Amino acid sequence: MSASAPRVRQKWRPRIGLIVASALALVACLPLGSVIFFRIYDHQLVRQTEAELIALSAAVAARISADLTASTPVGLRLGPAVRVGEANADGLAPILPRLDLATDAILPPRPDALPAIGSSPLADLGRRLTPELAAIRAATLAGFRVLDTDGVVVAGAGEVGQSLAHLPEVAGALAGEYRSVLRQRNSKRPIPALDSISRGADIRVFVALPVAVDGRVAAVVYASRTPANALKQLYQERYKVGLALLSVLAATTIIGFVFHRTITRPVRALIARTRAIADGDRAALQPLAHHGTAEFAQLSQSFLDMAASLAARSEYVATFAAHVSHELKSPLTAISGAAELLADDVTDPTMTPAQRATFIAGIQANADRLGALVGRLRDLARAETMPTAGACRPAEVVEALRAERPDVTIEATGDLGNCVAMSAETLALVLGHLVDNAAAAGAGRVATSAVQEGDRLFMVVADDGPGISPANRAKIFDPFFTTRRADGGTGMGLAIARAMVATHRGSLDLVDGGKGASFRIVLPMADAAN
Template sequence: MAAEPRPSIRRKPRIRTVLLLVNLLLLALPLGGLWMLRIYESALVRQTETELVAQAAVIGAAFHAGWLQAAGPEAEATLAALPLVPPSEGWAPRFATLDLARDPILSPPPEPTLPAAPADRFARIAGEALGPVLAEAQRVTLAGMRVTDHAGIVVATSGGERGLSLAGLEEVAAALAGNPASRLRARREPATPAGLASISRAAPFRVFVALPVRAGPHVIGAVGLSRTPSSIAQALYGKRWELAGLTLALVLVAAALAAFTAYTVGRPIRAVAEQAKAVAAGARVPMQRTRRSAVREADELFAAIASMAGTLERRADYIGQFAAEVSHEFKTPLAALRGALELLQDHAATMTPEERAGFLAQAAADVERLDRLVRRLLELARAEAPHAQGPAAATIGAVVEVAAAPFIAQGLAIAWRGAAATAAIAPETLRSVFAILFENVRQHAGAEARCNLSWEIAEGQVLIRVSDSGRGITAANAARVFDRFFTTARESGGTGLGLSIARSHTEAAGGSLRLLPIGPGAVFEIILPAAPGRAAES
């Protein structure tokens, strides 16, 4: 019967769990890379938005100063005519808010339109002074820049929209209402291929930012900036050395995972396989414990191989010892038989009829002893051969009655008693065990001996005791009574194999047979698993 796995083995993961975790981790690497690229693309957009916000804040401050200078003493009256848009109190930082995963990419901005009225006079003056600054700044920032008055009419630009209205542009309208706005819009012209090191941007959309220009509680204009963010390819090219290091790190991680899998799964199994090969080749080497195994199958395999190796070694020892014992038992009758035959062959003519009859009788007795030995050896081989135990049940009383009948006919007194009980053993096997014990009483207990047999059921087991009224077994012989070929009744036909066969039968059925140290005669105890509710056989 295979041994149950130890609790420490049960706590370890199985190979499929380790492989699943490794594969999930390997799968997570590229998925994580894609996720990181998406986050990085959003970071590029936010970086562009932050830069545009900073530039717009500076341009707005310059426009505000130019407007106040141009308005001079008329500034208060002009502002009074504008709607009130109360500003927030204290500091008003503007952080990047765009996110590619959340914000849609809108259609390209509409074309500027002709205004119904000219731009604010003071805004035009401030815009004329700001125009050259925007054009020069564009050379460095690469951003499109526009400054409008309070009605959305462009008064300063890095392009050619001066005098046109941007009031229809959503983000400009929001800025004129006092709310900063950022949008993602598709490019009006298709993205042109650009080299990785080029300053041209290949992204298919632009970032639009619009900030209001305030003068107290009034909005005197808006600053709108737009720029195409860097593409992933260009950004990755700029980080090519860092990415090369990351790639190398991923390769090392993959190699480490492969080494971990080989260490935790392949190494212990390979070590056990090498030990199994050594055992299969006949080497008598101790099974070395596979250390640091991290999976349950490796420990289970080691336990199974160690058990198999131990079984093979015990079987080899048993066969060697058994062969020596058999050769010893066969040697004496064979030598006697050979001597008798040689004497008859050489001196039969000079022998008297009585002498020839004596030698022939001796030879016949030796042949009969050899025959008994062979039959007993076959019984022992069948009893000790490993075989699957099918469901079986034997009624104790019925089996005892059948087994005792031939011995009672020969004059042996046998009595038995016990309640109805069924043991989980084949009836013919149990009959063989009883017959061996009855034969043991007949050979050793004396002609007037009686044999008593009783049984009971306790804790799911059938306890059977077979005792006799003979002189018992000495302490020295009791230690060897189950040894093969040990007998004190060799002259009366004893082979010394009966009790070994009986014990093998009971152990094969999951029970036991032992000699109890009580008297006055010999007392053997058989313990067998009970089979309640089974159909009895006899």
């Protein structure tokens, strides 16, 4: 009983349909996945807005510092030392953006200003700066306020004369440090629906920069602006975005249909076909109705070739078994009959010595034939499973045959010196079978010639015997077919020789060659086999 086929280790594996569906879902979700990009982009916009406010505030602060240095107002009180940046290797102290949309808390909207007591010593400066700040606001959309050292607004749109000292960013600037915060934006306009996806959609950036005079705080520039919002533009183009999304879904559907037609359906059909063939349905040995791709067509054809080869092999084994049983039955019947007659003669001796000797000789002859048949069957099995390693030069094998068979003239011509992919022992067995058959048929000369064509060597072995009759030419390679059964022939020699050559990816055929029998052997060259 033959061993069962190895089983594939059972574990979870994704189906092709699942992989295709996942890939298509990923493609379909790419537009939605771009929201992550918008989130990162919003962060960069916040940083950009803070950097622009720092630059504008620094310009305004320089303007205020120059005015206060040139003409110090009466009652001006300087605050703590200014510490807004760290000096680098070039001696500069840049103020870098610090806000992080991912980690910094978004504070509530900016509280209203509180009443202030008394007048500010920077009131005149504030009146001079108000037109300039209005012009800057109109050009940059940034709101500016100038505060004195008590946190009282002296210039800006509204809130002049009121205090913002209670704001944490202003308090930090009054202490001599640069501060920036994110606050929810007060807006009278409706917020677009898509803005709810982004944390940066409804915020405003506030920066507070101290103005330095003699290295101490003389005023504070308080600026704010709403950063640009990528999702706002997306919302404004929502109809175009919807059309693009529908286009993506349509393209995804088309891709899914193509995948189904070219991959999923052929795979399922091929699986169903393999199961049908495994169940013994010979009608399933037909090409698929739809292959989808060239690779699946090749795979299907390879599978059909393999299945057809296995089916042919199965039929060959069944036919071969029938032949074997027939060939073994005849000598066994003869042996059994002779043995019964000899056994009867023991109890009732009526057989002459000559008759007894004839029966014993028949038993011996049939036993020898059984032994020869068993030996040939073993040789055939070994020929079909023998190793294919090795290489040799046919000229050397022919020379060895000449020494072993001096009764036959063996001639050699052509490219027999080239190396073929077959061991010398195997080639000697193949050529030996042909020479033995030629000698048994009465031939006295065997001519061996060879011609190399590409990666193959074509050898022709021809004898000068009587040849093979037309009626027997189609059957000489059939196992157990022989015209010399009376002489002990088993009819296995040529079958064994052909099996040996086929194992080495070659062929052995009978060809027309004149008077005697001619055989053509095709073998791969040693270099081609490697």
